Amino acid sequence: MSEKIISAVITGVGMYTPDKILDNAYFESIVDTNDEWIRTRTGITERRKLENGATSDLAARAAEDLLKSKNISAEEIEVIIVATVTPDMFFPATACLVQEKIGAKNAWGFDLSAACSGFLFAFQTGCSLIESGKYKKVLVIGADKMTSIVDYTDRNNCILFGDAGAAVLLEPSEDTSFGLQDSLLHIDGSGKESLNMKGGGSLNPPTHKTVDEGLHYIYQDGKTVFKFAVKKMADISHEIMEKNGLNSEDIAFLVPHQANLRILNATAERMGLDKNKVMININKYGNTTAATIPLCLVEYYRAGKLKKGDKLIFATFGAGYTWGACYLVWDM
Ligand code: COA
DSSP: OOOSSSSEEEEEEEEEESSSSHHHHHHHHSSOOHHHHHHHHHHSSSSEEEOOSSSSHHHHHHHHHHHHHTOOGGGGOOOEEEOOOOOOOSSSOOHHHHHHHHHTTEEEEEEEGGGGHHHHHHHHHHHHHHHTOSSSEEEEEEEGGGSSSSSTOOOOHTTBBBBEEEEEEEEEOOOOSSSEEEEEEEEEEGGGTEEEEOSSSSOOOHHHHHTTTTTTTTTEHHHHHHHHHHHHHHHHHHHHHTTTTTTTOOOSSEEEOOOOOHHHHHHHHHTTTTTGBBBHHHHOOOGGGGGGGHHHHHHHHHHTTTOOOOOOEEEETTTTTTEEEEEEEEEE
């Protein structure tokens, strides 16, 4: 990486999770599954469902929580990036809807689609805008209403996903030993067959037939995705450690995308990390796609578990395929 003169640091966090809980007993009542299978195979005990509203509501409430806890006005925000694969509509971008909802009248922004890697890709993008020197306050939001694209007759998938929004505020720091230090991000479109939502886009515009065939739902070949996710997330996390001369003692926390507890454990093992150094909340929320990483950050920060100077590794894997890791030093 070239020598930076400005670093992008996280200076605020916010989150929103809907009140409605879907526990494992609920899934026992709608598909052929059981609590024990779900907990042991995925680590999930419950997830949230947004009953009224859309992804922009999850995102806007997370942003409002951030603004309130930071005690700043929405008018100070210059850029809004919303990572999501469940936008309210194809267009306008969810970022525009969030801008209006929170009253960020001086902001521009856009949506970014990278599935479960959406937050990491948006985070890198937001950090680059800060590092350019042109922007001083960039809001990066990960939000997904996954319950809007889940087939509740498909036991392989319906148990995995939930709804949430979470946000971070990025600002510049002249002390470049804080904030984003490095990132390794990848895409590989050969993964498109294993995890996708085929209907509704320009390939399969919505018709009665596409709806009858369930093409508007998530399709996932869980086993194939699982194998790839374990390998790629573990490899990339290990690679970013090695590249930055970090050992397991140096790292305060791995902040992994929450897709399956077994994937998180495999990644931690490869990094030589104790389990208590892995941020985990999949048990409470399931896989909330773009929201998982910032949601972990907010909860651990507010629980007093993060301190200034902590070295963190963010790691993710998702549809595309997309995957990556970031190394940053916490500055709050
Ligand atoms: N309850 C009970 N049994 C279930 C079930 C459920 N909810 N879902 C699947 N099963 C069954 C399968 O049908 C299969 O039965 P079969 O052997 O008779 O066909 C059996 O359990 C084992 O399935 P398998 O695919 O081996 O389970 P698994 O250990 O791979 O776990 C997932 C399934 C979906 C939990 C797992 O593959 C996974 O987490 N995949 C990746 C998910 C992911 O990370 N996705 C997003 C990337 S961001």
